[in-house]
Amino acid sequence: MAGIVVSGTQVSYIGQDCREIPEQLSRDYGHFAKRLDLSFNLLRSLEGLSAFRSLEELILDNNLLGDDLVLPRLPHLHTLTLNKNQISELEHLLDQLAKATPALEYLSLLGNVACPNELVSLEKDEEDYKRYRCFVLYKLPNLKFLDAQKVTRQEREEALVRGAFMKVVKPKISSGDDAASPEGHHQYTPLPSASRELTSHRGVLAKGRYFYYGRNSEGNRFIRDDQL
Secondary structure: OOOEEEEOOEEEEOOOOOOOOOHHHHHHHOOOOOEEEOOOOOOOOOOOHHHOOOOOEEEOOOOOOOOOOOOOOOOOOOEEEOOOOOOOOHHHHHHHHHHHOOOOOEEEOOOOOOOOOOOOOOOOOHHHHHHHHHHHHHHOOOOOEEOOEEOOHHHHHHHHHHHHHOOOOOOOOOHHHHHHOOOOOOOOOOOOOOOOOOOOOOOEOOOOOOOOEOHHHHHHOOOOHHHO
C-alpha cells in the first residue's frame, strides 16, 4: 500500500490526503499496531479505527476532525494528539474520551478552538488557558501531560475543587467572521501549515509561552521519565 511506513508495531500513513481511514490499512495492520500516525491528512471520520484494538498511541494532528468525531473504545490507548483539527465542543470530546480511552495519560489539543489560547485567537489569554486545563483535568483526572505540558500536583488539586465550574463555553462566531473565513474558523494561527513533503522536516516555535509544534507530530511527542 503506497504511502504507508511500518516499523515493528508502529504504523504511519502521513500526508496522503485521505478523507477516511483506508479499509486496507485497518485490515492489514489493525491487529498488531500499537502506534498509529495519521497526521497531515483530510480525515473527518475515524470509521475503521475500531480494528486497532491494541493501539497505545494515536497521532491525528492536522486533519479536519470536528465535533461529530466518534471514537471507538480503545482500552490500551495512553497517548492521543489531536492538534490542529476543528474541534470546538470541549466537554463533548472529554466525555467521549472518559468512556472510550480509560487508560489515557497524554493528551494534546493545541490549535483547536476547544483549546483557548493565543494559538487559535488573540482574544484568549493565559487565564483562559488555565481554566481550560482545570476543566480538562476535572474530566480526565488520570492525565499526566496535557498539551505537552506536565500536569502539576497543584493543578490536580485545583481541578478536584474548582474543575466543575471551569467549563469552557464554545465561542460564538458572527456572520461577519463567517464571511472572512470560508469554514467559519479563525484565520489567525501561528501554527505552521507545514510542507507535506516528508523530506522537508522543519520545526518552528509557537508564539509566546506556548509550545513547540513540529512536523509530523514530533514537536508534541511526550517525554516520559524513563526516556530521559
